[in-house]
Amino acid sequence: FIATSNQRILQNNLLLRTLKIDPYLPAAINEELKMAPQTLKRLLEATGYLKRKLEWVYHPRSRGVNIIIPTEDPTGDARRLRRILRVDGGNILTVCPTYDRLKKRAIAVEIKNLEVESLTKDNLNNLIDMIESMIRG
Numbered sequence: 781f782i783a784t785s786n787q788r789i790l791q792n793n794l795l796l797r798t799l800k801i802d803p804y805l806p807a808a809i810n811e812e813l814k815m816a817p818q819t820l821k822r823l824l825e826a827t828g829y830l831k832r833k834l835e836w837v838y839h840p841r842s843r844g845v846n847i848i849i850p851t852e853d854p855t856g857d858a859r860r861l862r863r864i865l866r867v868d869g870g871n872i873l874t875v876c877p878t879y880d881r882l883k884k885r886a887i888a889v890e891i892k893n894l895e896v897e898s899l900t901k902d903n904l905n906n907l908i909d910m911i912e913s914m915i916r917g
Contacts, residue, residue, distance in 0.1 A: 819896050820845075826899040827891050833908050838882060845892035848876065851915050854885050860914045861887070865907070867894065887915065 823845045830847050831840045838848040851857045854875045861873060874881055874888040881888045889911070891899075
């Protein structure tokens with residue numbers, strides 16, 4: 781829907797074509813929404829596992845899809861972790877303090893940014909090993 785009093789905009793086919801959505805997009809969104817409860821369950825299980833294994837996280841008993849780890853050097857630790865932690869097409873580390881995470885020196889590990897299929901026990905244990913070897917507390 782386009783609301784305008786300028787008739788040239790309504791007659792411009794190129795503009796209208798750029799605003800049309802692909803008919804497959806709503807179907808794809810619908811399929812993702814059907815899987816959302818299972819995805820959330822797997823993310824919560826993964827973060828729960830990480831919080832149990834990494835005993836020094838913030839909010840260890842809180843439910844969530846991120847873990848936040850205290851560190852004296854969040855920027856340096858995040859830089860070192862990013863060198864060995866490869867994530868296709870993204871990043872799972874946020875340096876704190878930040879207004880939308882935690883106002884203390886820490887690193888937020890954004891488990892929600894990982895593919896759900898990658899949340900195997902082996903991969904989570906490898907992530908734990910990397911975190912423990914890099915973060916200097």
